Amino acid sequence: MTTETTRAPRLPGDLSHDQLLDRVIRVDHAGEYGAKRIYEGQLAVLGSKPEGQVIRHMLEQELVHLKAFEKLMVERRARPSVLFPIWHVAGFALGAATALMGPKAAMACTVAVEEVIDEHYRQQNAALGESEPEITEKIAQFRAEEVEHRDTGLAHGAEQAPAYELLSGAIKAGSRLAIWLAERV
Template identity: 30%
Template sequence: MSNIGSVEQILRVNHAGECGAIWIYRSQITIASLFHPSCVAELQSMLDHERVHFARFDAVLKNRGIRHCHALAFWAFGGWLLGTITALMGPKAIWSCTAAIETRVNLHLEHQIAFLEQRDGEILKVVQLIQADEKAHEQHARSKGGDADGVLYRGLRVCIVGATSFAIWLSTQL
């Protein structure tokens, strides 16, 4: 469900996605600092990356005079909610969340890169830079228990991949 239609759409979807990622990590850090302090430093490092990603897409949108996605508040609220729920469930759910989202995001970035290669070298470089971080996030999450067995964690990952796909699609429409 990638539905890539234009470079503008890629910029809007990615900008919105980074906003969602920031809110996931912000809410996870708030709860993890109370109940799972061993996760906080790694979550903070990922949050720092997502802030840089957001700033890059935000700068390009402004430079090119492109509006942001109308669903930005939805991504922020959805990210906050998902981060809160998974952090309350514990570290395996925290890392399952990152693993599931980044798996879906990295697939989407592959499609974007294939689209951009023939169309926009500047944005291609921005997406490739971000892809390196997102792949590292995915691998790190898997190494910390993001591939956890059990119906609960498998079900959680399926739901999160589905929700991420829906959010990506929604952002292409708004």
């Protein structure tokens, strides 16, 4: 572990540790809320179908993640994303739209989002290093569950969705944009 005196000097635009932590908590809170809304949108369409139980299980895990980041926001005095109303509407719309395309498209949505989140969480833990063990442990646990969601989506035919590559690419691009925005706004 490096100390402040052995680190390379900060450059203009580099985040301080507190700024990085605020950004991590804000974006992860927004992301978990968005995931909650995606699954709620999917359940609005597929809730009574066999896939409903699978989606409900993933939603339950996302609610645990969301609760953890809500608690961290209060404890660490992190501000939420001001784009919260957009995540509310966009998440539900994405979930409902993909579910309307069919169960495999809903699972393709899950796979695309979770692949982006897997990489995002990995990068966050690398950036935080050993400075925040409580938070990096949570992120590692949540990352494992997000990978589980990805694997569940693949096991339920995500790659058989109509225009899978196009759908996946569009959802990944949107997820990356949402992350970039939530980190900053």
